[in-house]
Amino acid sequence: MPAPGGFTLQRERLDELFAALHRRGYTVIGPTVRDEAIVYAEITGCAALPIGVTDEQDGGHYRLRRREDDALFGYNVGPHSWKRYQLPPEVTLWRARREGDGALSELAQEPPPQARYAFLGARSCELHAMGILDRVLLGGAHADPAGRARREDVLVVAVQCSQAGNTCFCASMGTGPTAESGYDLALTEVLEGASHYFVLDAGSDMGAELLGELSHAPASEAQQRAARAAHARAAAQMGRELDVSDxxxxxxxxxxxxxxxxxxxxxxxxxxxxxxxxxxxxxxxxxxxxxxxxxxxxxxxxxxxxxxxxxxxxxxxxxxxxxxxxxxxxxxxxxxxxxxxxxxxxxxxxxxxxxxxxxxxxxxxxxxxxxxxxxxxxxx
Ligand code: SF4
Ligand code: SF4
Incomplete structure (x- = not known):
């Protein structure tokens, strides 16, 4: 099993990751274009990703645009977040039926969700948001068992931001743009001329196991430098900042x-x-x-x-x-x-x-x- 560290995966091999996740029974949720926005939904392969699409964001403004390349993750967060899987917009808590004598005889709690989710494409700020929401929903003595079941088996494939949006300010909140923990596998997308590859890091034993099933290779110093340059570009492009002192x-x-x-x-x-x-x-x-x-x-x-x-x-x-x-x-x-x-x-x-x-x-x-x-x- 490869130890966590710097590895590369060529763009044309990324579908191997979907196959490895599907073999383990995961439903992959990731970014895709719907209704002129990038949303999170079930995706079964790279073809469903927003290939060659970017976004333009400002106060009260969101538009998708074509990129000049075929980047798969060349955009920032859209209107959806992973919250919809941690705390779905609507949940039936229980159902009951009245019997002839007027009593409620059948009180059935909704069963916990069955799907095993792999979240593909989570950004650093989103990993922090998931952790914050977990503390709210699952911390303390009265955690909702269905909420716990939703989070138990989730696998996270993070994508490091290589560009920042005009409304992003994670750098000033200390939550990004580079994810340092909270993922099983993290990808940095690099496009240099004709080269298109991902620099990968495993953040857990499961991530390392997955990595072992992909056609990966050790990342050269130049490839790791290219990944670091992508992270630095995102940090430098941050469109907003918030002074959190006091x-x-x-x-x-x-x-x-x-x-x-x-x-x-x-x-x-x-x-x-x-x-x-x-x-x-x-x-x-x-x-x-x-x-x-x-x-x-x-x-x-x-x-x-x-x-x-x-x-x-x-x-x-x-x-x-x-x-x-x-x-x-x-x-x-x-x-x-x-x-x-x-x-x-x-x-x-x-x-x-x-x-x-x-x-x-x-x-x-x-x-x-x-x-x-x-x-x-x-x-x-
Ligand atoms: S999005 Fe929030 S801040 Fe903006 S108008 Fe609606 S409620 Fe007010
Ligand atoms: S910038 Fe902060 S307050 Fe606004 S949506 Fe993101 S996490 Fe919520």
């Missing part, structure tokens, strides 16, 4: 900052930012009965702290204004999350910026609050 206390000190009112004038409370965020985990439950009232199901669905209903408790909504809801979301991501779960809730993937219909930018909002304090101190 961020928790900065936000705690600024509950009444007038900036919350200004952002609320633009925010539509649509919840897009929470749907695309790889760590947002709000859900609600709904009981559904048939017309005869004999069959009932309880569904769990993604919800959003941007809806008025989400904060509705006896007597009304706790966060009735958009100002209160935006402040809650951003302060949770960057401050209260640290107290709750020991880390920031943001990994700097930039999705909330790209997919906000009015281009509200969490990095700009944090900067504006920091600058308003600095101005206040300068004027004092």
């Amino acid at each position: 961020i928790r206390d900065l936000l705690y000190r600024n509950y009444e900052n007038p900036r919350w009112e200004q952002v609320a004038e633009r925010c539509l409370s649509c919840g897009n930012c929470t749907m695309v965020c790889p760590t947002c985990f709000c859900t609600s439950v709904e009981d559904v009965t048939d017309l005869a009232n004999e069959h009932v199901e309880r569904h769990q669905r993604w919800d959003s702290c941007f809806t008025v209903d989400y904060s509705h408790i006896h007597g009304g909504a706790v966060r009735a204004s958009t100002r209160a809801r935006y402040r809650q979301w951003m302060t949770h991501k960057l401050a209260t999350w640290i107290d709750q779960f020991g880390s920031s809730g943001c990994v700097g993937c930039g999705r909330c910026i790209t997919w906000c219909p009015v281009g509200i930018d969490i990095t700009e909002e944090a900067r504006a609050i920091r600058e308003s304090e600095e101005h206040e101190h300068a004027g004092a």
Whole structure:
């Protein structure tokens, strides 16, 4: 079994990885083009990858473009994240049937999911997001058994970013662009003239075992240098940054900052930012009965702290204004999350910026609050 280290795999051999995963019974989930976006879905081979496609991202802007080469991973994260496999958008929690005497006689818990997933193409920020969501969903004494089953057997093939998007800021969050752990196998795609290959590193025994089944070769010094240059290119291209120094206390000190009112004038409370965020985990439950009232199901669905209903408790909504809801979301991501779960809730993937219909930018909002304090101190 090869030890973890630098190896190469030629582009035309990448289907061997799919075959090795399928032999082990994995369903491979990876990037593919659908509805003019790069999404995560089941894929069975390289042909389904977004070959020669790249994306263009900015606040409220996402477009796919043709690349001048046939790169397989030449784009940044799209609207989907791996959250949809850790915490699916909709889950039936249980079903029950009413018997003749009126009692609920058949109460069946939904069985845990059966599929063994291999996530292909996870980026560094996404590996961090998966870890954060695991701490939320599976940490503590009351982990959901179905959630645990979903994560138990997942194999991760990471792809190192060789370019960064205009809304990316993982470098300033300390979550990328180069993945250092949390994967079984990591690929760096290199295109140099007619050469097209991957530099691979195994991050686990399973990854090393998989690597052993591929037509790999030791990476030369020049090939490893090319991979490192690709990682450095991504770090240098980072389109945004967020100054996280003292961020928790900065936000705690600024509950009444007038900036919350200004952002609320633009925010539509649509919840897009929470749907695309790889760590947002709000859900609600709904009981559904048939017309005869004999069959009932309880569904769990993604919800959003941007809806008025989400904060509705006896007597009304706790966060009735958009100002209160935006402040809650951003302060949770960057401050209260640290107290709750020991880390920031943001990994700097930039999705909330790209997919906000009015281009509200969490990095700009944090900067504006920091600058308003600095101005206040300068004027004092
Ligand atoms: S808050 Fe925005 S940038 Fe941060 S992890 Fe969520 S979607 Fe990504
Ligand atoms: S910040 Fe943007 S995406 Fe989020 S709720 Fe407001 S308008 Fe929608």
